Amino acid sequence: MTRPITLPFYAKLSFILVTLICFAFIFCIGKDILTPILMAFLFAVLLLPIFNFLKTKLKFPRHLAAIVCLAIFISIVVGILVFISYQVTYMANDFETIKKNANSFIVEIHKFIRENFQVSIGEQKKYLDSVTKDSVKTGQAKLGSFIISISDVLLDSTIMIIYTFLFLIYKEHFKLFFAKLIKQENHGILQDILSQIKVSINNYIVSLIIEMIVVSVLTSLGLWIIGVKYFVLLGLITGILNLIPYIGIFIAGIITVLASLTGSGEISVILGILIVNIIVQFIDNNLLVPLIINSKVEINAFxxxxxxxxxxxxAGIAGMFLAIPLLAILKIIFDRIDSLSPWGYLMGNHVPRKFAWRKRKITTDN
Incomplete structure (x- = not known):
């Protein structure tokens, strides 16, 4: 019987860091290939309860159950996009009103800058003209790349649908593959890891959907109170963009301010929009995220x-969206492997107890 090799701490630490660096490097150079695969994996885990229900309870064939799951998922996404497109088209009818209110709002801003910073309106317009010329040149140069990026998004979406279908129908095949990689006595740990990954990712995605709905409802309610037109559409857009960390809420705020110009260009309305966004973000960051998101993935804020x-x-926005699920998967794996459990504890949000250091008397020989 061969004895297991015992490595010193620095060797274990080096192996772990090198492994993580290799995975990160592979992801960076292959992000265009790996990002759709990982997104499809998340969608497959989300659809897995429906897939199992259709296959076990309703006795659907495996391929038909996967097709029905994808049809339901695509129908929901397309329905949301059609609603947004319809509302945006309806909003386009108020373009002249938006243009008029935007001009009056800009005039108010010019007056405010002139009165408080002693910069004449002529100097402000001269500066804006120079900036606008540079922006037009930059926009023309980037128009082709924008069209290419749209085609890339459509291609990636199609590939993700195919990957999701394959993940669903080959679920058991992948499980057997992982079982063949490790020894039989560790199959219980493997089963525990896979089941916890499924539960954690499923809870995380469902929590994101709940957070999106709550943010959408609160934003719509706040915009309705202050009298903003298209408050339902703007609330839905805010909830969807809030899924993008950091930058999503700022983009939603800009869209809401522009859309508010369909009613009036008063500064009080714009200030009201900013106040609504601040209040909703305060509720989201201090109540929804700790109670709904962090309680599911158990990853600390740092x-x-x-x-x-x-x-x-x-990997851009997709990488920001994938970061938390991947960290959750790593934590689940770390927690169930003895040599990696300290790293799992480091990633968690456990409240630490007071640690008593063992003191040892240091003696010196004269």
């Missing part, structure tokens, strides 16, 4: 923020 920043730098 690791979450670092993961989101690294994910955004590696």
């Amino acid at each position: 690791v979450s923020i670092m993961g989101i920043i690294v994910g955004g730098a590696a």
